[in-house]
Amino acid sequence: MGRMCWKKTCVGVNCAALLSRSNTQSTRARLSVHLVAREESPGPQRAVLVEPESNPEVEDTRSPLQRFRTKPKKPLSVTDLVSPAWCELQYWYNLSKFGRKKATPAMKQGSAVHKVLEEQVHEIVQVRPKTKEDVWGLKIWNVIQGLRTLRLTGMTRELEIWGVIDGQIVNGIIDEISYSCPDPDFEEKLEKSKAEAENGAKAALPSNQTSIADFLHNTNSPSQESGPWLGNPFPERKVYVTDVKTRGSKYMPKGVSLRPTFYQLMLYRMLLDALAANTVPADVIFSRYSLTPLKPFTPAFIEEIEDLDSWKENIPSTDDLSDVSREFYHELKTYNNLTALWSLMMTEFSLAMSGSASISDVLHAEFRWSKTGDIIGSELFAYDTAVLQKYVGEEMKWWKGEREAKGVDIEEAFKCRICEFADECTWRKTKIEEAMEKHRLRLAARAKSAV
Numbered sequence: 001m002g003r004m005c006w007k008k009t010c011v012g013v014n015c016a017a018l019l020s021r022s023n024t025q026s027t028r029a030r031l032s033v034h035l036v037a038r039e040e041s042p043g044p045q046r047a048v049l050v051e052p053e054s055n056p057e058v059e060d061t062r063s064p065l066q067r068f069r070t071k072p073k074k075p076l077s078v079t080d081l082v083s084p085a086w087c088e089l090q091y092w093y094n095l096s097k098f099g100r101k102k103a104t105p106a107m108k109q110g111s112a113v114h115k116v117l118e119e120q121v122h123e124i125v126q127v128r129p130k131t132k133e134d135v136w137g138l139k140i141w142n143v144i145q146g147l148r149t150l151r152l153t154g155m156t157r158e159l160e161i162w163g164v165i166d167g168q169i170v171n172g173i174i175d176e177i178s179y180s181c182p183d184p185d186f187e188e189k190l191e192k193s194k195a196e197a198e199n200g201a202k203a204a205l206p207s208n209q210t211s212i213a214d215f216l217h218n219t220n221s222p223s224q225e226s227g228p229w230l231g232n233p234f235p236e237r238k239v240y241v242t243d244v245k246t247r248g249s250k251y252m253p254k255g256v257s258l259r260p261t262f263y264q265l266m267l268y269r270m271l272l273d274a275l276a277a278n279t280v281p282a283d284v285i286f287s288r289y290s291l292t293p294l295k296p297f298t299p300a301f302i303e304e305i306e307d308l309d310s311w312k313e314n315i316p317s318t319d320d321l322s323d324v325s326r327e328f329y330h331e332l333k334t335y336n337n338l339t340a341l342w343s344l345m346m347t348e349f350s351l352a353m354s355g356s357a358s359i360s361d362v363l364h365a366e367f368r369w370s371k372t373g374d375i376i377g378s379e380l381f382a383y384d385t386a387v388l389q390k391y392v393g394e395e396m397k398w399w400k401g402e403r404e405a406k407g408v409d410i411e412e413a414f415k416c417r418i419c420e421f422a423d424e425c426t427w428r429k430t431k432i433e434e435a436m437e438k439h440r441l442r443l444a445a446r447a448k449s450a451v
């Protein structure tokens with residue numbers, strides 16, 4: 001029992017180097033504790049888990065949603081929605097043949113880097129929840145802790161989020177949320193172009209009509225006061241979303257290879273926006289996960305949290321753990337079920353973010369070398385509601401079985417060269433045959449004109 005070990009959890013990554021760099025780079029104290037169920041691997045699950053098909057020889061006419069993401073199976077994740085942006089058919093092959101996207105050695109190294117980054121901000125402590133509701137109590141508590149860490153230090157990592165998209169529950173884990181703008185010049189230009197577009201739209205509005213932006217600003221900006229748990233040293237600050245990508249090579253991705261990251265960041269922003277505006281229906285989320293929201297957390301679980309104090313002697317680096325566990329113990333007794341704890345989480349959201357308007361449209365992707373965790377470079381994107389809605393609408397059509405999965409366009413054929421399904425891919429075979437037919441017709445036309 002006890003704190004997860006750095007070295008045990010690092011898979012071929014020079015974690016000691018990454019950790020020592022981070023300690024010199026930042027004076028940020030790890031005030032937060034992430035509690036994870038003992039049976040689970042530490043931290044929220046990143047892998048896409050789906051049960052394999054029992055008889056792949058028999059044609060299954062159900063939609064991907066019905067086959068892979070309907071109760072009792074897990075709901076959709078952000079990964080489910082953005083992975084097809086690389087190749088939808090490849091994702092389909094992964095789901096239908098293996099039940100999930102297989103974890104490669106590079107992905108395992110990437111997970112190790114993420115783990116190191118998480119532990120720079122949160123102590124990971126294992127506990128033994130007794131019921132599903134206890135497990136979810138931990139999840140919600142970790143979000144509460146993450147939001148408090150954001151308020152106190154200006155940054156948090158590994159924040160789990162949930163929302164509803166097109167009637168489906170979607171969850172994800174945001175790598176990093178910060179009050180620091182990754183590029184003020186980029187933001188200034190973006191704000192300027194938005195203001196110009198808004199002024200143009202306002203000019204076209206009747207004088208008695210409020211613009212959407214004004215409406216959202218007025219309704220979603222609660223006054224920012226210091227919270228009950230701690231003061232807010234970052235009042236009225238913008239919130240910036242960062243996604244950390246690990247790469248096996250030291251080269252930055254370009255062009256279409258950045259597309260999944262762009263959609264991923266936009267989805268995170270959209271889901272975070274809904275939570276900050278308190279528009280996510282908790283009852284629908286709890287129902288999807290078959291939870292009883294008013295069922296009290298088990299006394300044994302609450303007692304174990306109280307006993308966390310005794311772990312302090314095993315965790316000499318954390319002076320604050322006993323305070324945090326004591327506080328969690330008292331809060332679990334006060335907010336003794338999921339509905340109550342969710343409402344506390346909403347209060348924390350309102351304290352950490354002043355509604356939708358505080359979430360920046362500047363989206364940040366940071367690329368790190370998976371071997372060492374070193375930063376290779378970064379990319380900035382501008383949030384675009386229309387682009388996101390179009391993409392998500394198209395993807396949901398596939399998930400709902402309203403259309404077949406598509407392979408890549410001919411311009412992106414480089415993806416097929418590194419695809420494990422290339423030999424059997426019907427899409428690729430058809431494209432090759434089409435290209436050969438075109439070539440044959442061109443040759444025939446040339447031969448005819450030469451006669």
Ligand code: SF4
Binds near residue numbers: 089407416426
């Ligand atoms: S071979 Fe190409 S089109 Fe087919 S699944 Fe792989 S990447 Fe997609």
